[in-house]
Amino acid sequence: MVLVVILIIILSAISCEANAQKQLSLDDAISLARVQSVDAAVSLNELKTAYWEYRTHKADMLPEVNFSGTLPAYNKSYSSYQESDGSYTFVPNNYLGLSGKFSVDQNIWVTGGKLSLTSSLDYLKQLSSGGTHQYMSVPVGLTLTQPIFNVNNLKWKRKIEPVRYAEAKAAYIESTEKVTMKTITDFFELILAQENLKIARQNLQNADKLYEIAKAKRTMGQISENELLQLKLAALKSKGTVTDMESNLNAKMFQLRSFLGLSEQDNIEPEIPSIVPVMHVDYQSVLEKAHENNSFAKNIRRRQLEADYNVASAKGALRSIDLYASVGYTGLNNSFNSSYQDLMNNQIVSVGVKIPILDWGKRRGKVKVAESNREVIESKIKQEQMDFNQDIFLLVEHFNNQAMQLNIAAEADDIAQQRYKTSIETFLIGKINTLDLNDAQTSKDDAKQKHISELYKYWYYYYQIRSLTLFDFQKNKTLDAEFAEIVKK
Structure with a gap:
């Protein structure tokens, strides 16, 4: 009998441990995502593919026995x-x-x-x-x-392949930052879901309390039947909202657990970041870093080289x-x-x-097609560069303004919370009606959601700038990786 009791205690302890809350900061979530997420694994395999393609190209330049x-x-x-x-x-x-x-x-390679x-x-x-x-x-x-x-294929490959590999390395770091951005999105969606559930439960508690008080006031004739019914309806709606918020929380919990590669027994308790890296970035500086480090610049160079190579190949086929x-x-x-x-x-x-003596202009036509394709690519590249610069300009503007938006949202949240508490007290003494109370509650809920949303936007913009520039403006250093070690994993 004693052994059975001990076994039950052990199993209960294991069960409690399995379902224990897992405190998770934003930095911890980002670290997990970069190691365990499927997106990170896909990025790693893409890098490995590019690495071995480049190794194959270099091997073509060496003697073969x-x-x-x-x-x-x-x-x-x-x-x-x-x-x-x-x-x-x-x-x-x-x-x-x-x-x-x-x-x-x-x-x-010199002569082909x-x-x-x-x-x-x-x-x-x-x-x-x-x-x-x-x-x-x-x-x-x-x-x-x-x-x-x-055409000298080897000479063209010596121009194109290093650019292609540099593009792949930059794309890998960018994808790592995009994994971070996806983590931030899922992380703050879970925070918002938890806050919404807290709000819904608090509102339900307040609604039940107010309804009980209202029934007594109705008995004394201090409020109308219509106001009493409104409070009863608000209590019923609050119960439904709690159920919806619980389902939403479970969905967001599963979404983040799945992305981070955690088990279903892990109940994540996300910690709202208390420290925000406040800084101001300059558009020209961000633009220069983006053109210097981003895979987009390498992609443009590679496409230009490939277009020139296609033209050279078509001309070489003339004779x-x-x-x-x-x-x-x-x-x-x-x-x-x-x-x-x-x-x-x-x-x-x-x-x-x-x-060719007579080919009815077939080879000449291929040259014209290659030249036309090159002109099309050059036009597309020009438009893409303009769009890229514009996107960076807008992103910098959003980020620099976001710190003020975050401060405003935090202050509005505090004011709305205080106003709601005051409204409840005022309602209890009969100075305001249910419409004013509902308005205060709605403002409180909206302010809390707005605060979390603005906090999410700040972190998202911050890492979006990092992903475009491959540069950490907070630490003032370029983002890099040990590619030779990474591809060996």
Whole structure:
């Protein structure tokens, strides 16, 4: 029996612990969101993708070592053969072949060509009568492949890819700040839901109290039946409002828990920020930081480069000339060692030309299309830059004005709370009617909601400026991250 009691106590303690209130400050919520939220995970994977794309691009500039071989190749078949008189016959094939080739390939970004250093060995053994075998070696061979007039893809990639990766890094920091902004929104929605529930419960308590007092006053003939019914109706509405606010609180609680990656047993108790970073920012300073750090500036540069690259590619396709040159030594012998001693010089030079004589303006048309697309992109970029600057101007104006709006809302909240208390006291002595009391209650509720709303806007504008500039104006430093460490997670 004692063990059962102890077990019940332990389970009750665990249950109480599981459903205990979890005090959560705004900073704590932001820290959790940046680590545990789905949005943060998506941003991290996007950064990893960009990182490995950039690593792949850099690897294209380095030598590449390859091995290819056939180990072995067996052939027993018939092949057609033309006799000296012009007639054809079939001859049997029965042989075993082995081959291997090492190559070191290096892209030449300056010219767009490719240089390959190769070494290969082939072995052929006849399995029919005689059973002879031979070795053919290429100890060293050097091959150059070079487009003459085509666009230099490697050179353009060296311009575009670093800008693309810089854009991705800036976008990652921006997305981190946007996670913060989403956290702020959910956090203050929960605060507002809790405050609304407190207001609703307080209003219900006051409404029930006033209705009981009003019934006594009605008995004494101090108020009319209409006023009594209004107070009864207000009490009923307050009960319905409490139910609605409880449902809304549960929804906002679930929303924040889900975003932060918390369990359903965590009952969050958000703490209203008591300290607000009061500061004033300058439009020109914010604009400069935004153009310097924001991914938008990198995005514009990348799109301009890509448009120029498309035009260059279209113009390069107007005429196509490829140069192929190969030099080296070849050895052929029945002995493996001798095949590397009795070497013969070997050179191959090939120039391929493809110049359109008549294509009905197809390639010229592609050039015009690429040039038109570039002009369209330039026009869009110009408009986007104007919109970007305007958005920053409006944001700076809102933020600089928000501190005053917050102070006004805080003072109005205090006044409205005091007025409501006074209105209740005045109503009890019969100096005001129910309409004036309801008006004081509505003003009180609106003032409290307005105060929380203005506090939310201040924090939201603050982090929105950070997300656009990637700069912390409070600490006067650029937002940065250890990208090499982040992508290893």
